[in-house]
Amino acid sequence: MERKTPLHDAHEAAGGRMVGFAGWHMPLTYGSELAEHRAVREDAGMFDVSHMAIVDFEGARAKDFLRKLYANDIARLSTPGAAQYGVMLNPEGGIKDDLISYFRGPERYRTVVNAGTRDADIAWMRKIAADFDVSVNERNDLAMIAVQGPKARERAAAVLPEALKGGALELKPFTASERGDWLVARTGYTGEDGWEIMLPADRAAAFWDNLVEVGIQPAGLAARDSLRLEAGLNLYGNDMDETTHPWESNLGWTVALDPTERDFIGRQAIEKARDASDKKRLVGLVLKDRGVIRHGQTVNTSAGEGIVTSGGFAPTLDRSIALARVPEAAASDPEATVSMRKRELPVAIVKPPFVRRGKIRVNLD
Amino acid sequence: MSDIPKDRQYTDTHEWLRELDDGSIELGITDHAQESLGDLVFVELPEVGSEVASGEECVVVESTKAASDVFSPLDGEVAAVNEALEDQPELVNQSPWEEGWLLRIRPANGMPEDLMDADAYAAQLESEG
Known part of the structure; x- marks a missing residue:
């Protein structure tokens, strides 16, 4: 039985083409995924992301717990609303999930994790939390809507609860503002400006309708995927998983090795992996010819084979662009080829993102 | 579901065929097919003058989701291809029955026999749910 978000009926009423995704019944598109993609790049679009899990942590040792659990250092956050992206590793240094965490108070934090991993994540969090006497509370009473695009904040502000409006418009990137059970964060997964808004589940459908009324285009999973790929943002399960570590997933920047005495889970393993000789890197590819690169295709480089982790x-x-994991020695090469169906086509190797804030960031010649 | 035109015939793999005045047979994919594929971003068409064989791939349509083969329902020679699709693959989504046609085939042996009319094709769609 697939799970449904509080916005499920709204999606069906809007003609959403519903598909199974990570155990949830979600809209793939509402008609044209290309039009939804463009709406986010040029104007304003929104996504139901209520299938992701919102998890609250509370306890006198909550900070110590998260400094053990996450490869990024939560101690870098010290003001209410401050947010941080990072990964949670297994003891072998593989990525259990990527997540965004919020500082809400010295003993109170919130993390948002992926839909496909939520149950395993929460079980893992509870197991580790037991040693720290920290409560792990899955907030199934909340929904989450991402409004994204150059006009998204301005439009959405008009329908936010009065008490949140002013604070929300003043938010800097990667910060959040809370009022009651509403939280507005200037974050997202598209490479555009915007907010991710958490709110009571029983208010979600009415708020979604309000956002439609102010001209924000509903967008489905297909546009969400093409937008995040253009933004060079990893998709958990494709571009990283429990068998890949942060260095080979373009996420070394999220690992805080200082202070050296912080013993987070996976630390020893990834320090070893960093010094290994057979390293790989996640790079961007741009297809020079017509055609579409797909997940799983082989990349042929000067230093051996690689694999497309996301293509489209x-x-x-x-x-067509892709993220691909290739031998480190080939990561700075200008080009490679991809074996696609019956052909082998040339690609440029680039550094993601491909697009950010509406602007193309790679050379297309 | 938009109306299924009665002026042509259908395969069980969601292609349509229409005989033109010059005896060539125009081939496209149905509204149902384009809707299932999602937005098309690339259509790979054969060379005019090349041979196509029944049951073999003659066109590749790539949507945002996947690459799909279109199989020729008949033997013949490619008389024309829809060159507009090179820059506007979305015509297949917007107008699957008319402007989004794929190619025209000069048949070696006339129209194949195992095709469906519009009513039979509609019944198949119904049964596929």
Whole structure:
């Protein structure tokens, strides 16, 4: 039985083409995923992301717990609303999940994790939390809507509860503002400006309708995937998983090795992996020819084979792009080829993102 | 579901065929097919003058989701391809019955026999749910 979000009926009423995704019944598109993609790049779009889990941690040792659990250092956050992206590793240094965490108070934190991993994540969090006497509270009473695009904040502000409006518009990137059970964060997964808004589940459908009324285009999973790929953002399960560590997932920047005495889970393993000789890197690819690169295709480089971890059509570039894991020695090469169906086509190797804030960031020549 | 035109015939793999005045047979994919594929971003068409064989791939349509083969329902020679699709693959989504046609085939042996009319095709769609 697939799970449904509080917005399920709204999606069906809007003609959403519903599909199974990570155990949830979610809209793939509401008609045209390309139009939804463009709405987010050029105007304003929104996604139901209520299938992701919102988890609250509370306890006198909550900070110590999260400094053990996460590869990034939560101690870097010290003001209410401050947010941080990072990964949670297994003891072998593989990525259990990527997540965003919020500082809410010295003993109170919130983390948002992926839909596909939520149950395993929460079980793991509870197991580790037991040693720290920290409560782990899955907030199934909340929904989450991401409004994204150059016009998203301005439009959405008009329908936010009065008490949140002013604070929300003043938020800097990667900070959040809370009022009651509402939380507005200037974060997202599209490469555009915008907010992720957490709110009581029983208010979600009415708020979604309000957002439609102010001209925000509902967008489905297909546009969410093409937008995040253009933004060079990893998808858990494709571009990283429990068998890949942060260095080979373009996420070394989220690992806090200082202070050296912080003994987070996976630390020893990834320090070893960092010094290994057979390293790989996650790079961007741009197809020079017509066609579409797909997940799982082989990349042929000067230093051996690599694999496409995410591929697709990039509407903003009008080209196909991909993320691919290749031997480190080939990561700085200008080009490679990808074996696609019956052909082997040349690709440029680039550094993601491909698109950010509406602008193409890679050379297309 | 938009109306299924009665002026042509259908395969069970969601292609349509229409005989033109010059005896060539125009081939496209149905509204149901384009809707299932999602937005098309790339259509790979054969060379005019090349041979196509029944049951073999003659066109590749790539949507945001996946690449799919379109199989030729008949033997013949490619008389024309829809060149507009090179820059506007979305025509297949917007107008699957008319502007989004894929190619025209000069048949070696006339129209194949195992095709469905519009009513039979509608019944198949119904049964597929």
